Amino acid sequence: MADKVTITDVARAAGVSRQTVSNTLNSPEVVREETRRHVLEVIERLGYRANQAARQMRTGRSRLIAIRIDPGGDGISGSVLDRFLHGLTETAAHEGYRVLLYTAADDRAEIATYEDLLGSYKPDAFVLTATHHDDIRTSWLLERGLPFVAFGRPWSHLPDARHPWVDVDGASGTEAATRHLLAAGHRRIGFIGWPSGSGVGDDRRAGWARTFTALGSETGGAGDLDALLRSVEDGIESGESAARDLLRTAAPTALVCASDSLALGALQAARSHEGERPVAVIGFDDTPAATAAGLTSVHQPLAEAAAACVDLLARALENPDAMRSPDAEGSPSEQAHVLLPPSLTIRQSA
Amino acid sequence: MADKVTITDVARAAGVSRQTVSNTLNSPEVVREETRRHVLEVIERLGYRANQAARQMRTGRSRLIAIRIDPGGDGISGSVLDRFLHGLTETAAHEGYRVLLYTAADDRAEIATYEDLLGSYKPDAFVLTATHHDDIRTSWLLERGLPFVAFGRPWSHLPDARHPWVDVDGASGTEAATRHLLAAGHRRIGFIGWPSGSGVGDDRRAGWARTFTALGSETGGAGDLDALLRSVEDGIESGESAARDLLRTAAPTALVCASDSLALGALQAARSHEGERPVAVIGFDDTPAATAAGLTSVHQPLAEAAAACVDLLARALENPDAMRSPDAEGSPSEQAHVLLPPSLTIRQSA
Numbered sequence: 001m002a003d004k005v006t007i008t009d010v011a012r013a014a015g016v017s018r019q020t021v022s023n024t025l026n027s028p029e030v031v032r033e034e035t036r037r038h039v040l041e042v043i044e045r046l047g048y049r050a051n052q053a054a055r056q057m058r059t060g061r062s063r064l065i066a067i068r069i070d071p072g073g074d075g076i077s078g079s080v081l082d083r084f085l086h087g088l089t090e091t092a093a094h095e096g097y098r099v100l101l102y103t104a105a106d107d108r109a110e111i112a113t114y115e116d117l118l119g120s121y122k123p124d125a126f127v128l129t130a131t132h133h134d135d136i137r138t139s140w141l142l143e144r145g146l147p148f149v150a151f152g153r154p155w156s157h158l159p160d161a162r163h164p165w166v167d168v169d170g171a172s173g174t175e176a177a178t179r180h181l182l183a184a185g186h187r188r189i190g191f192i193g194w195p196s197g198s199g200v201g202d203d204r205r206a207g208w209a210r211t212f213t214a215l216g217s218e219t220g221g222a223g224d225l226d227a228l229l230r231s232v233e234d235g236i237e238s239g240e241s242a243a244r245d246l247l248r249t250a251a252p253t254a255l256v257c258a259s260d261s262l263a264l265g266a267l268q269a270a271r272s273h274e275g276e277r278p279v280a281v282i283g284f285d286d287t288p289a290a291t292a293a294g295l296t297s298v299h300q301p302l303a304e305a306a307a308a309c310v311d312l313l314a315r316a317l318e319n320p321d322a323m324r325s326p327d328a329e330g331s332p333s334e335q336a337h338v339l340l341p342p343s344l345t346i347r348q349s350a
Numbered sequence: 351m352a353d354k355v356t357i358t359d360v361a362r363a364a365g366v367s368r369q370t371v372s373n374t375l376n377s378p379e380v381v382r383e384e385t386r387r388h389v390l391e392v393i394e395r396l397g398y399r400a401n402q403a404a405r406q407m408r409t410g411r412s413r414l415i416a417i418r419i420d421p422g423g424d425g426i427s428g429s430v431l432d433r434f435l436h437g438l439t440e441t442a443a444h445e446g447y448r449v450l451l452y453t454a455a456d457d458r459a460e461i462a463t464y465e466d467l468l469g470s471y472k473p474d475a476f477v478l479t480a481t482h483h484d485d486i487r488t489s490w491l492l493e494r495g496l497p498f499v500a501f502g503r504p505w506s507h508l509p510d511a512r513h514p515w516v517d518v519d520g521a522s523g524t525e526a527a528t529r530h531l532l533a534a535g536h537r538r539i540g541f542i543g544w545p546s547g548s549g550v551g552d553d554r555r556a557g558w559a560r561t562f563t564a565l566g567s568e569t570g571g572a573g574d575l576d577a578l579l580r581s582v583e584d585g586i587e588s589g590e591s592a593a594r595d596l597l598r599t600a601a602p603t604a605l606v607c608a609s610d611s612l613a614l615g616a617l618q619a620a621r622s623h624e625g626e627r628p629v630a631v632i633g634f635d636d637t638p639a640a641t642a643a644g645l646t647s648v649h650q651p652l653a654e655a656a657a658a659c660v661d662l663l664a665r666a667l668e669n670p671d672a673m674r675s676p677d678a679e680g681s682p683s684e685q686a687h688v689l690l691p692p693s694l695t696i697r698q699s700a
Binding site: 024025028029036037040041043044047048063064069070071076079082085086089090093098099100101102103105108109111112113115116117120121236260264287288289290291292293295 | 374375378379386387390391393394397398413414419420421426428429432435436439440443448449450451452453455458459461462463465466467470471586610614637638639640641642643645
């Protein structure tokens with residue numbers, strides 16, 4: 001029964017345009033509250049169902065975007081991708097897309113899942129997260145000309161690693177954190193990051209190192225770069241012990257950390273450390289845990305990043321040639337990408 | 351090309367059973383790492399795609415579960431549903447289901463979205479969150495015999511509010527928190543909750559009130575129930591000002607709060623309060639922010655709740671009669687439900 005009711009029937013019965021009916025379903029925030037309620041009542045009364053199946057048959061589009069969701073971890077760093085997911089689902093809805101979730105234990109399992117999804121729900125595009133060196137997912141998708149965008153830049157410079165991406169400039173975030181501490185009079189600024197080899201971690205460390213080195217002659221600090229650096233696995237406990245070690249051996253007056261988890265641990269070490277003035281600590285990601293702990297932290301514009309991903313995908317889907325594999329046409333044109341600047345959220349800790 | 355490869359082909363080429371191939375895709379944790387990698391390599395080499403589309407044609411099932419995702423809020427309380435979503439996606443995958451996300455501004459818009467989804471992606475079932483009094487979503491779904499489970503019990507006792515649900519026993523959580531404080535010697539225990547009328551909020555307040563009242567003669571506290579209660583909108587700032595007000599007017603030595611957001615505010619008020627001993631504070635939800643702030647908090651078993659939802663849905667989908675509308679067959683049988691006990695995560699704050 002419901003399948004016979006068209007958007008035109010709804011528009012006529014509600015006394016509004018077809019666009020208003022469409023906006024009510026897909027972009028409710030652009031429709032006046034009163035109108036929106038009225039249209040929804042008519043939709044419910046007539047039993048209208050947007051005939052996506054028929055539309056899909058006609059256009060060959062599923063209007064689905066697939067993205068992986070990971071197990072929780074410590075719930076601190078993971079909240080970044082959760083906030084990204086909220087933004088993605090909302091902006092995708094404005095463009096008429098829904099978000100399909102999947103899990104995968106590693107890259108190879110994720111590729112098997114692409115196969116599975118392509119054979120079943122036929123998503124129009126994928127959003128990749130947690131890009132890393134030698135990422136076999138991106139080359140697999142590129143080879144097949146499948147539309148995708150990565151939240152995270154390609155960390156390899158090989159030609160087949162060129163793909164559309166959106167990322168936040170981590171190095172500029174740790175640079176801003178380091179400059180903030182220099183401006184407050186700190187001269188011995190330590191860094192607690194992750195072991196070398198992760199693109200994201202190396203990038204965040206680089207922002208601290210370059211700022212510190214550039215100002216080396218002025219601060220007398222550049223020579224101490226290695227002494228002031230600790231590289232550990234992510235986590236509150238590892239952050240705390242790295243901070244204790246740094247405070248004992250290198251006497252920093254401030255610490256920049258690659259994540260809020262590390263910074264929360266560093267904050268505990270700082271609080272139990274006896275010195276003339278409290279050791280300043282800055283984290284990365286501006287998570288709810290940072291709010292709770294009064295931690296100054298680098299803030300990623302996640303809603304903007306999600307919107308930029310949807311925008312790149314929508315453009316790629318309108319112009320499929322932009323997504324063609326490098327092999328098909330010789331050297332690839334420069335792929336679309338967006339690098340967003342983070343900001344510093346200043347609280348009590350620094 | 352890929353559509354011609356069957357699961358039997360993969361099993362034969364990999365030298366494993368069909369079940370192992372299926373497990374590799376759907377329940378990788380039950381397959382030995384070495385076997386899993388081998389099967390995934392064969393899947394990739396043969397270009398196998400689980401032919402979900404064909405299976406759907408045959409079974410009439412989409413194997414999609416739809417759930418709403420909300421804008422972030424303060425990122426503290428919202429993290430509860432994020433963790434639930436992670437658990438849901440993982441356990442759904444083990445049962446061969448994927449999760450489809452949507453957004454909706456209110457109940458009416460959510461119902462319009464059900465129409466839209468049913469006309470397009472045909473989800474097999476819905477998972478509802480944030481159930482409340484006069485929830486028009488549940489009656490709408492029940493009338494149409496559409497399979498769903500709510501994470502959150504029906505807060506109305508009307509017959510049409512009977513539906514399958516999974517929930518965490520909030521009252522027993524605040525009771526455990528109050529008993530923990532009584533055992534530590536506290537006799538004046540305040541409660542900061544939400545305004546009356548929200549089922550979840552009323553339930554959490556009831557656990558404190560009943561424990562306090564039952565022990566009233568012993569503690570001399572029952573008469574003070576109203577004096578020790580504050581009802582405010584959720585948030586860190588409102589929690590802080592409610593706590594300041596309570597500390598000034600009712601002199602509690604401990605505070606139980608309906609959320610971690612309220613408790614984080616109360617913790618700030620408690621820290622700046624001068625007294626013989628620090629005011630104890632307990633929150634609700636055991637969010638990452640509670641970890642960061644050293645806040646004792648009531649912990650919800652979210653992965654178990656998600657698994658219970660998938661289990662109820664899987665059973666309902668196997669036996670559709672269990673989901674039939676009350677009108678169709680007279681009075682409805684008691685619907686399946688699961689009420690999970692929370693636990694108390696003890697940290698420095700109480």
